[in-house]
Amino acid sequence: MRIDHHPILKTFEKGKLVKFLYDGKVMEGYEGEPIAVALRANGVMIHRYTSKHNDPRGVFCAIGRCTDCVMVVDGEPNIRTCITPLQEDMKIETQYGISNNKEDESI
């Protein structure tokens, strides 16, 4: 998924390679790149499930406008992963409604 050599841009400036947790699994991404980019590079497409219909959602606008890509980041829900920079050891979780718990009935 990553572009190794771009005909016009050549290479992309990236931060250091860091580990992060996605739903408990260890993954790698580059520090400072949007969380959504690191996830997509790891093949993660589903960021959250909607509260009413449990529909999967992922990246849509990638510029922080549509809020479709929000996830639970370090315990905080509704974080726009397309504009939030990845940091080492970040804990990123799929969001269900506004919770990180699939069974949460309160939402």
Add this chain to the structure above:
Amino acid sequence: MKRYELIIIGAGPAGLSAAIEAASNGMQVIVFDENERPGGQLFKQIHKFFGSKEHKAKERGFRIGEKLLKEAEDLGVEVQLKAAVMGIFDDKEISVMLDGRVEHYRANNIVIATGASEKMLPFPGWTLPGVIGAGAAQTMMNLHGLKPGARVLMVGSGNVGLVVGYQLLQAGCKLEAVIDAAPRVGGYGVHAAKLARTGVPFYMSHTIKEADGDSCVKGAAILAVDSSWQPIPGSEKYLEVDTICMAVGLSPMSQLARTAHCEMENNPLKGGLVSICNKYGETSTPGVYAVGDVAGIEEASSAMIQGKIAGAAISFDKGYISEAEFTTRYEEYQNSLMQLREGMFGHKDKDSADTEHTEEGYTLSQSLLSKGYMEAEEIGEYPGIYPAEYRSKGVFPVIECSQNIPCNPCQDACKRGCIKVSGKITNLPSVDTSVECTACGMCVVSCPGQAIFLVDETLAPGYASVAIPYEFYPLPEPGSKGLALDRSGTSLGEAEVLKVQSSKAMDETAVLTMKVPVEWSMQARFFQVY
């Protein structure tokens, strides 16, 4: 409350240009932008821009962005990032969300340059992961070096869809098709031709029926529509794609203008709800200006000029430049803007545009409009096509430019003066057969539409050379073999790479010269690596 002489909202091409103009006249300027990086969408634009020299034509968008930022910085313009302006109140006061706090600023003048957002098209499955905006694709691949997907369907054939489609190919994705509900390609024919000759099919009068998949996109069902936009039964096709990219138009982000009580109008020609502005970009609220896409959807090149006009008008109003100086500058900028608005894609009612003929009376290629490429038999008539009777004397340029687009870098590129765009900037370029071509390749790389080729039918008995612009990785080695494709992307047969030229002046567009049988000299327009 902090005070500035001029507040600009949005650090894209329009906002930065307004800031540069005003600051260069001595004004104290601050620019707010909600994003982490300035430049608006310019840094995602990796293609060469159209226009003329003063419009920064043949420069790539991100390089224009770098220059604007440098200029603004050198002039002491303050750029406040991660600052979302929430409203414009009476007496030109604004509230800004900064670091979780709300701050208030006031200025004598405000320029709204907030740009546009992407329009969307709802259809069954459109919320599935894998359905993205064309802007999202650009953000992923051109800013972050990530392919949005492996196999992509582009919905929309305007310039955004065509340009992003080409960028997807450059990133290494497969573009399965470009579809559009309209019967004709909406963007520049040359942009479509760049895709078509690599083999990308165009389905005009087609819409998307649904995105297929349970957890993310696995495919897309498309179907044909008739002239009244109704689905044609039995026309459904299934495309195996993992990404559906939407490029169905932009809409001005004019909410702030409403908060400033600007008089608004819903103008379909401008892309939606916009503030009503005078010729300097000033809204009905005195001292509040709107420039760039927020004032009506156009190109970044026009946005930059609109920014300069507003910057100059404000500078004059506040006494920073004389009336004479302002008049001179305004006329220069206005002429430049009007040039960009000329032609069949200009800022006017597109439905009234002649789809049969160019302004000079040449027949427009209907195949280019319906399939994305010109048929070989349509080529002959245009003034950029070297006449057959002169072709035996050696290498000659072939300019496959057939629509009235505001663009003329080709005439500056040829130092020998072989290429002329006479009269209006939108006129088709013509070739002068009395000038000998040295095959330097500068015209090939300077054409933002990649529509110029160099052909030599005297290469060897039975063989011709065809030089094409080439912007893919890796660059083929001289001596390597591959397929020569025609304008539709259909393979003609084997071709051999003779040479690959690239230099700093060519700005990452290589000139690839291939050897082909002479009968393909006016057909072979792309080289596909085996």
